[in-house]
Amino acid sequence: MRPPRSRQLWRRATESKLFFPVVMLGFILLVDSILVPGFFSIQPRGMNLYGSLIDILRNASTIMLLAIGMTLVIATGGVDLSVGAVMAIAASVAALLMNPYVLAKELPPHLMRLINDPHFTFQPLWVVILVTLLVAMACGLWNGWLVAYVRIQPMVATLILMIAGRGIAQLITNGVRIQIFYEPYAFIGQGWAILPFSVYLVAVVYGAIWVITRRTAIGMFIESVGINARASFFSGINEKRIKLLAYVICGLCAGLAGLVASANIKTSDANNIGLTYELDAILAVVIGGTVLGAGGRFSLLASLLGAIVMQAVTTSMYALGVPAFALQAIKGLVVIVVILVYSEQARGLLRGLGTRKEASP
Amino acid sequence: MREKAAALVANNQRFIPLLATALLAFAAYVVGAFLYPGMRDPQVFFNILTNNSYLLISSVGMTLVILSGGIDLSVSGVIALTTVATAAMLREGANPWLVVLVVLLMGMALGATMGGFIAYLKVQPFIATLAGMWFARGMCFFISDDAIAIDHPFFRILSLTRLLIPGLSDPVAQRGDFITILTVIAFLVLAVVALVAQFTKFGRSLYAIGGDEQSARLMGLPVPSTKVMVYTFNGFCSALAGIVLAAFVASGHGLYASGYELRAIAAVVMGGTSLAGGSGYVLGTLFGVLILGITQTLIQFNGSLSSWWTNIVIGLLTFVFIAVQSVLVARRGRRRRALAQAGAAGAPSAQRRRRMWAASAAVVGVAALAVFLARPQDSGTPAAGTEEAGRCLSKPFRQELADSLVQAGALIAYERNGGPRCLDEIYAIYPDGLIVGDNGIDRIEKSATVEAVTDLLGRIRDHGWFTAEMYNTWHNPCGQCYGYYITVSDQGETKTVRGVDGGTDAPADYWQVVSLIKGIIPEFEAGP
Numbered sequence: 001m002r003p004p005r006s007r008q009l010w011r012r013a014t015e016s017k018l019f020f021p022v023v024m025l026g027f028i029l030l031v032d033s034i035l036v037p038g039f040f041s042i043q044p045r046g047m048n049l050y051g052s053l054i055d056i057l058r059n060a061s062t063i064m065l066l067a068i069g070m071t072l073v074i075a076t077g078g079v080d081l082s083v084g085a086v087m088a089i090a091a092s093v094a095a096l097l098m099n100p101y102v103l104a105k106e107l108p109p110h111l112m113r114l115i116n117d118p119h120f121t122f123q124p125l126w127v128v129i130l131v132t133l134l135v136a137m138a139c140g141l142w143n144g145w146l147v148a149y150v151r152i153q154p155m156v157a158t159l160i161l162m163i164a165g166r167g168i169a170q171l172i173t174n175g176v177r178i179q180i181f182y183e184p185y186a187f188i189g190q191g192w193a194i195l196p197f198s199v200y201l202v203a204v205v206y207g208a209i210w211v212i213t214r215r216t217a218i219g220m221f222i223e224s225v226g227i228n229a230r231a232s233f234f235s236g237i238n239e240k241r242i243k244l245l246a247y248v249i250c251g252l253c254a255g256l257a258g259l260v261a262s263a264n265i266k267t268s269d270a271n272n273i274g275l276t277y278e279l280d281a282i283l284a285v286v287i288g289g290t291v292l293g294a295g296g297r298f299s300l301l302a303s304l305l306g307a308i309v310m311q312a313v314t315t316s317m318y319a320l321g322v323p324a325f326a327l328q329a330i331k332g333l334v335v336i337v338v339i340l341v342y343s344e345q346a347r348g349l350l351r352g353l354g355t356r357k358e359a360s361p
Numbered sequence: 362m363r364e365k366a367a368a369l370v371a372n373n374q375r376f377i378p379l380l381a382t383a384l385l386a387f388a389a390y391v392v393g394a395f396l397y398p399g400m401r402d403p404q405v406f407f408n409i410l411t412n413n414s415y416l417l418i419s420s421v422g423m424t425l426v427i428l429s430g431g432i433d434l435s436v437s438g439v440i441a442l443t444t445v446a447t448a449a450m451l452r453e454g455a456n457p458w459l460v461v462l463v464v465l466l467m468g469m470a471l472g473a474t475m476g477g478f479i480a481y482l483k484v485q486p487f488i489a490t491l492a493g494m495w496f497a498r499g500m501c502f503f504i505s506d507d508a509i510a511i512d513h514p515f516f517r518i519l520s521l522t523r524l525l526i527p528g529l530s531d532p533v534a535q536r537g538d539f540i541t542i543l544t545v546i547a548f549l550v551l552a553v554v555a556l557v558a559q560f561t562k563f564g565r566s567l568y569a570i571g572g573d574e575q576s577a578r579l580m581g582l583p584v585p586s587t588k589v590m591v592y593t594f595n596g597f598c599s600a601l602a603g604i605v606l607a608a609f610v611a612s613g614h615g616l617y618a619s620g621y622e623l624r625a626i627a628a629v630v631m632g633g634t635s636l637a638g639g640s641g642y643v644l645g646t647l648f649g650v651l652i653l654g655i656t657q658t659l660i661q662f663n664g665s666l667s668s669w670w671t672n673i674v675i676g677l678l679t680f681v682f683i684a685v686q687s688v689l690v691a692r693r694g695r696r697r698r699a700l701a702q703a704g705a706a707g708a709p710s711a712q713r714r715r716r717m718w719a720a721s722a723a724v725v726g727v728a729a730l731a732v733f734l735a736r737p738q739d740s741g742t743p744a745a746g747t748e749e750a751g752r753c754l755s756k757p758f759r760q761e762l763a764d765s766l767v768q769a770g771a772l773i774a775y776e777r778n779g780g781p782r783c784l785d786e787i788y789a790i791y792p793d794g795l796i797v798g799d800n801g802i803d804r805i806e807k808s809a810t811v812e813a814v815t816d817l818l819g820r821i822r823d824h825g826w827f828t829a830e831m832y833n834t835w836h837n838p839c840g841q842c843y844g845y846y847i848t849v850s851d852q853g854e855t856k857t858v859r860g861v862d863g864g865t866d867a868p869a870d871y872w873q874v875v876s877l878i879k880g881i882i883p884e885f886e887a888g889p
Contacts, residue, residue, distance in 0.1 A: 156636045159626065164672055175669065282487075327499065332492045332499060339478060340482070
């Protein structure tokens with residue numbers, strides 16, 4: 001009775017999208033626990049908690065936000081390369097809305113004082129956030145329109161905004177890196193309420209998207225469009241609108257990530273905010289087991305874990321004293337490991353291992 | 362007559378994207394020459410070829426990859442790694458031929474590894490080459506954190522030998538318009554690859570795989586080995602582009618060429634190659650690269666446009682070309698379906714519509730470009746040089762003039778051009794303290810003391826002017842930046858170093874020398 005059941009369990013575990021991210025995360029944490037003393041210690045300072053694990057969560061939050069949107073896009077069989085550029089656009093829009101005086105050449109003294117005032121904002125915070133997110137969603141709409149209605153391949157369609165986006169972001173701020181002094185805005189990226197504020201933000205976005213995709217039929221529609229867009233169309237799903245929705249949500253997530261990133265460094269840096277983040281986000285989704293290029297079944301939680309895995313690698317490398325420049329090479333090697341783990345051969349081997357274990361006793 | 366033209370179009374419709382690109386490149390150049398007299402100098406055109414020679418090489422390699430239905434994001438990483446590896450090996454005194462051989466092999470090995478992952482492990486090209494990019498970029502910094510100067514005669518010959526253009530130059534005096542060996546290398550690669558893609562088994566397999574991999578496999582084509590070969594070849598191209606870049610800027614650094622894979626992909630797409638694979642021409646990529654180069658030159662000549670317009674215009678052009686392509690593909694598909702249903706009856710009107718689409722798309726592209734470039738002149742944004750913008754006199758460095766000034770006894774020849782007001786100033790500083798400036802319109806003179814000049818020379822020497830620490834740098838100058846070309850002759854040594862501000866690649870001492878020279882020379886009065 002028992003062997004077949006445990007074999008079944010093993011099978012189900014290995015086939016779950018959560019399996020590899022969890023195993024990888026466990027492996028990384030295991031290495032840390034052996035090599036880095038005090039890696040798991042969490043110190044309370046006042047009400048707030050600090051420590052390497054909290055750091056991982058906090059630093060991963062931008063990638064996690066991107067990964068949520070990117071998961072939906074990749075599940076429809078697409079990809080969005082423009083998220084990094086959209087982050088830069090969002091940061092520029094937000095910074096400009098808060099302090100347009102920065103761009104002026106000459107200012108009367110009473111306005112000049114406002115530039116460095118931590119309590120001054122030109123527009124109230126909710127307007128800043130709303131307009132920024134609307135702009136980001138418009139970027140997503142543009143991508144989605146190109147992919148769904150003009151029928152351009154996703155990689156190419158989003159490449160356009162990826163190239164032009166940073167130029168647009170610089171155009172918005174006239175090439176100036178606007179410093180952000182407004183304190184409540186900085187709270188989005190640097191705030192702490194027991195846990196970092198950005199972690200709550202990720203949790204809320206994840207919850208909302210989970211409800212949208214798993215408590216309504218939209219999630220199933222997305223998967224069906226990813227598996228076969230034509231068949232979905234014939235079975236009555238408006239595949240174009242589903243794709244459009246996925247890209248708009250991805251734009252929204254990128255806008256939020258842009259807010260967090262710019263609030264974190266208190267600057268709108270059009271050249272560097274979100275640079276190469278699209279690659280990190282795609283990688284997080286791939287680690288989470290959603291298949292790039294083919295789409296279909298997806299797991300938001302697995303993508304979040306994927307983002308955490310990537311950040312855990314980075315943080316552990318710093319903790320181990322690996323120099324910053326070597327990190328990129330190591331990231332490349334991690335990708336290669338992920339590739340090998342996900343190739344059919346490796347999966348087959350692992351499954352074979354499970355069955356042989358059952359057979360021997 | 363009309364039917365004949367229609368038949369001609371119908372028979373050659375696969376060349377339409379290629380033709381549109383060539384037309385647009387030509388139109389952009391004509392518009393530029395019309396707006397900016399300085400651009401009529403043929404040397405400007407040859408400089409576009411020289412400055413973009415490494416982009417051309419990597420774009421040609423990328424064309425093959427994209428024709429096979431893949432994509433290669435690793436090119437910029439491999440280019441950077443090549444420049445660093447080349448510079449590091451030369452610093453250790455290795456034989457230059459050996460260095461070239463080793464880095465080419467390294468590029469091919471990287472390409473082959475990625476190709477192996479893609480062909481045999483069925484990894485998405487996007488992911489595999491992304492890993493390759495990160496790996497290569499990381500490796501750069503294992504070799505060296507800082508830029509390494511290249512000061513080797515072999516590389517100087519590569520980058521500085523002038524091949525004079527017959528008819529536009531004076532071969533006896535060695536003056537006139539020229540290209541460099543680097544340009545010739547790029548065009549050789551282009552020619553070879555264009556021939557290979559059209560006339561060999563390998564080329565035809567590429568098109569077949571890109572068109573439909575499943576059918577290619579069923580036809581018995583060697584799909585995996587062809588894929589490995591194409592990525593290996595692109596690795597070779599990236600390494601070659603890296604060597605060309607290293608020779609061009611006479612240094613190597615891990616941050617060079619960042620984001621160049623995007624430029625290469627944009628050039629390929631603009632060249633009429635479909636990113637879905639299986640259709641396009643290697644020759645089109647040349648025009649794609651030319652469009653990028655001309656766009657950049659136009660923005661530099663305009664002077665009042667900021668550098669970020671380059672990216673916006675490139676994005677826009679990419680969009681226009683992709684839209685044209687997708688319209689063409691959709692029309693072709695519709696026509697095929699119509700033919701299958703109703704015979705050839707509907708064909709002529711479909712052809713005419715297609716022709717109109719291509720023509721109108723080209724017009725839209727040119728119009729968009731013209732509008733973008735004309736805009737700031739109409740609205741007259743910040744006062745900087747609004748008047749000069751229309752007739753910008755900026756030219757390539759007047760190297761011959763600088764050389765002849767030094768030969769005529771000047772100790773320092775200092776040229777600065779570009780910037781927001783399209784300056785082109787050249788100064789000569791003589792041993793007796795005489796300083797002569799010439800901005801192409803006016804001359805200016807000043808007498809400094811002999812001691813001041815001797816002191817200046819001494820301090821320039823102290824900044825390591827005649828050591829390997831002072832090396833040429835180059836990056837795409839932004840609209841607001843100046844290019845500098847400085848020749849110093851002291852105690853029998855003469856050395857020329859050029860650089861562009863607005864970046865971090867040039868040695869810090871270089872800018873200190875620039876500010877030293879700026880401190881002594883007289884200034885032209887700004888504007889009329």
